[in-house]
Amino acid sequence: ACLASVSAAARHPGLRDEPVLVVVALDRCRDGTARIASAFGARTVTLRHGNAGSARRLAADVAIAQGARWLASTDADSTVPHDWLQGQLACDADAFCGMVRVEDWAGYPPRVARRYRELNPVRDGHPHVHGANLGCDASWYLRCGGFAPLPAHEDVALVDALARAGARIARRAAPVVTTSARPRGRAPDGFAGYLLRVAQEVGP
Numbered sequence: 001a002c003l004a005s006v007s008a009a010a011r012h013p014g015l016r017d018e019p020v021l022v023v024v025a026l027d028r029c030r031d032g033t034a035r036i037a038s039a040f041g042a043r044t045v046t047l048r049h050g051n052a053g054s055a056r057r058l059a060a061d062v063a064i065a066q067g068a069r070w071l072a073s074t075d076a077d078s079t080v081p082h083d084w085l086q087g088q089l090a091c092d093a094d095a096f097c098g099m100v101r102v103e104d105w106a107g108y109p110p111r112v113a114r115r116y117r118e119l120n121p122v123r124d125g126h127p128h129v130h131g132a133n134l135g136c137d138a139s140w141y142l143r144c145g146g147f148a149p150l151p152a153h154e155d156v157a158l159v160d161a162l163a164r165a166g167a168r169i170a171r172r173a174a175p176v177v178t179t180s181a182r183p184r185g186r187a188p189d190g191f192a193g194y195l196l197r198v199a200q201e202v203g204p
Contacts, residue, residue, distance in 0.1 A: 003040040005079040014086035023062050024076075025055035033076070052190070053154030056131065057147040068138050072096075073155070075132040077180040084175045088135035091170035095140060095162050098133030098172060099126060100179045100191070107183060112199045119198065122173045130191070131155035133177035140167050152189045 003022070010020035022042040026034055028050050037044050045058045060071050072088055074080055078100070081087075088096040099122060105113045120128065134155055144161035147154045162169060182192055 001079050002074065002076050003037065003042060005081070006074065006084075007040055008082050009080050009084040009086075012083055012086040014083070014090070020085065021063055021066050021068060023059040025059040027051070027055040049149070051149055051151050052131070053147045053150040053157075056154060057149065060141065060146060064138050064142070070135060071138055071141055072135045073131050073133075074177060075179065077182060078132040079178045080133075081175045081177070084133075084177070087172075087175035091172060093170035094137045094167035095159065095169045096135035096172065097126075097129050097159060097169060098135075098174075099128060099176045100130045100132050101176055102181045102195075103178055105181050108181060108195070108199060109202075111202045112195070115198050115202050116195070122176070124171065124173050126171050126173065128171075129156045129159045130177070130179075132179050132191070133175075134159075136162065137167075140165070 003024075006022055010022070022040070024033065024037040024042045024044050026037075026044055026046045028048050034044055043062060045062055047054060047058055049055070056073060063071055070089060072085055088098070099120070101122075102113070102116065120126075131154070136158070140162060141158075144158065144165050144167070146158070148157045150157060159169065179191065181195055183196060184192055
């Protein structure tokens, strides 16, 4: 579903047929991800670090080596809207920080979804950073050292470095990416961990 949505975003007419390279980082994968990615025509890179920052960095390196001018990042358990790439570029900024939403809250009581929405109002100028909905000009990415090899929060570290360097960062409500509410994530202290903390806050 993720790659189908990215493929649709790559065909948005607003991109004016600009080529889009999709790179999938396979970090200690033991399932059919490589086969699925190949079926969608995506480039794959393989590593065994179990490290979100290293995975994003390797994929970005491949894209930049192929001449990418803009890097857009999402996660395998997410789907992007049709205007995802076009919307990031239309912000006319050096970087884009978007929001994520959850549509399927299976496994959580309704009060968790309500509390999440209270903590994460959909608005421009929001303070959030999500690797599942992040974009950056390639030259600014290189200037700031790229994704650090961190097990989590590599996206936050990159945005912090961009801000310190004076990059123009668009923090927009749209385009928004849909992600999962899975209780167990591969990145320690990532989005799954955040949702578990929200669930603990609201109580049983």
